[in-house]
Amino acid sequence: MDDIPRVSEVLYVGLCHEIGTPTEVTVRRDVEDMKEMIKKPVEIYRGDRSMLSGSYGEGFRFKSSDMDIMYWHCHHKLISDISQARLYDRTKHDIILMEDSDTPPGFVKLQILTWPRKECIASSAVRVNDKVYMSSFLHQQRAVKVYKESKSYQRVTSHGPSANSYIGSTEYDHVLCIAGTHWPELTLPWIERCFRYTWPPEPVLEEILKNGYHCVPVGSKIDSSGIILEWRLSFSQAEQKLVSSMNHTQFLVYGLLKIFLKEILNHGVEEPLLCSYFLKTTVFWMIQEGSVEWRPNNLLNCFWKCFRYLIHCVNLGAFPNFFIPQNNMFINKVVGAARTALLERLDHYYDMGVSCLLQNPTLRSILEPALSSLTFVIPSAEGHIKAVLDLDSTVRREIMSYRFLTTDLLRCHFILLSTIDKLSRLSLSPYQTLTLQYCTAEILICTAFMMVNSTSNNTCKNVYRLDRIVCNMLKLASRVGPVSHLLYLALYYYRTGRYNEVLCVTYLTKQRLSQPYIMYHGDYVDRQRYSEAVGSLSLSRKMNTAWVENVTLMSEIHYIDELILEQEVSKQNDDGILIISPFVLTDMLLVLSHYRLGNRSQYLQSLTDLQTLLLNDVCRYVQSHLRGLSWQILGICQHVVGDLHGALHSYQESLRQEQFHNIKTATEKRIVFVER
Structure with a gap:
């Protein structure tokens, strides 16, 4: 593939139609943002927050993607220093101290400072000497038990920090986690690095720091004696903001890497060592490093540099976490004979060059016309355009895929109406406005029938x-x-x-x-x-x-x-x-x-x-x-x-x-x- 710029532009346009045009991705994110704004006041009132994470939350719509959902309780207050305890009322909040002095980088223990009033915390408590800690194992098993007892979910199993389940053919990963806004000391170098490299942009970084992070219930598996107490630091909210701040070429390269991993590199492999999280981390490092020119006509080079970085990490046996580089995500995972076999597979595709992408039928159908004809050119602008009906179909599908929780509609419909009234006065994008309009109709219908059902005065x-x-x-x-x-x-x-x-x-x-x-x-x-x-x-x-x-x-x-x-x-x-x-x-x-x-x-x-x-x-x-x-x-x-x-x-x-x-x-x- 000597004619890289021309072929890159063809691939850019093809990926726009497969993964999403800039407008389609904007639609997905605007709709999700509005849904979040509508449900947030209700969740705070209820005391339970949630967020959609994973590929779907980032703006991808792969048919094979599962739904990753994180849940946490508002009354849990996670602190990284004992002095922060004075910021909270101990009669109202469960105060939890994060400890990282004797855990691997990226993992912590959670010490309970005030005896919890909530069963979900109390049932996870274990005493170690004179202290009480939250057991990640017990907390995760509690989530599995909850979903097993629900008749709505089938095939519920434990999977890492999550309770994995199905509704019909749709796969769900539910993670019951602990939220924190006091960033641990280990992340300070990352914050400094972001300011130094000016990525993400300062407003994005400020929003990330404001939103905080989570602790998810899974241990490091480095020391089996301690994993029952270890929790992994999760930066899913931050990662979503980072992905949203990418330009479209960066987003498509990330998507291309996901396709390459799932449908080429891991195809036919029973227990793959590499996961999409490694690819996301690779793109983050490449963007922040600043050595890659992220343009449509340079897309193949962008992909190749990310691929080379991945091979380099496998070769070293070390893959640094983007937020906490001391956390080698390959440790105890990409090792021994399995690592050698993976390296051979990677080298095989490296020797093929970017033509390795032809192994995938979808990518081959995009690339072959450009490779077979030196005059085949698609202006990159076409990647930004889809028929009106196709774009409308995307908008309709995104908006109408949302379902309010039945309990929220039944118990909090007046809070929802009040929230919609406040949001209607803000400056919103066209897709956010339409989402608000649709949700208004849904809430009006529920409120109307609720009023009929609850009336007792029949004069x-x-x-x-x-x-x-x-x-x-x-x-x-x-x-x-x-x-x-x-x-x-x-x-x-x-x-x-x-x-x-x-x-x-x-x-x-x-x-x-x-x-x-x-x-x-x-x-x-x-x-x-x-x-x-x-x-x-x-x-x-x-x-x-x-x-x-x-x-x-x-x-x-x-x-x-x-x-x-x-x-x-x-x-x-x-x-x-x-x-x-x-x-x-x-x-x-x-x-x-x-x-x-x-x-x-x-x-x-x-x-x-x-x-x-x-x-x-x-x-x-x-x-x-x-x-x-x-x-x-x-x-x-x-x-x-x-x-x-x-x-x-x-x-x-x-x-x-x-x-x-x-x-x-x-x-x-x-x-x-x-x-x-």
């Missing part, structure tokens, strides 16, 4: 006033949210017996859902019609005109009588929500409302429409994981109108589908009702 005046408030809130939610949010108003009308109003809202929704420019999920949208209909509109108007999402029913809230059984079973199985395709719910409400009004021909037609949808759809209108509940809903409608044979068939079909909602018990009960 005519109060009922009328409450009804007017609820209707206004649901109408406002439908005006600022996606198209499918209209169905919550229809649900409320159905619950209150206004079947003609249900039909009016539902037919309007059905008409809007039938438009060819509707964006629901996947690639099922007429690209030309979408561009013509909403391409020139603002993001807010696009969401309200063309974007659709599933309808979510929380198990603690009563929506309609016909789904109470499913909600109760879902709640018993710790699921908390029912997720329904809006196309299914639309037909369900039409069937039930026409039936209540005695419109026989209309409810039979709507019933036929629903059955036809489920028989003929190939996951365009009903995603595969929602088909079980969808067949159940068809059975409920058939049962209500008196078609017991059809209902039995639909319930049986529901049992044959993927049991995403874990409502098998409800289905079996309905079968018993039909067969009586």
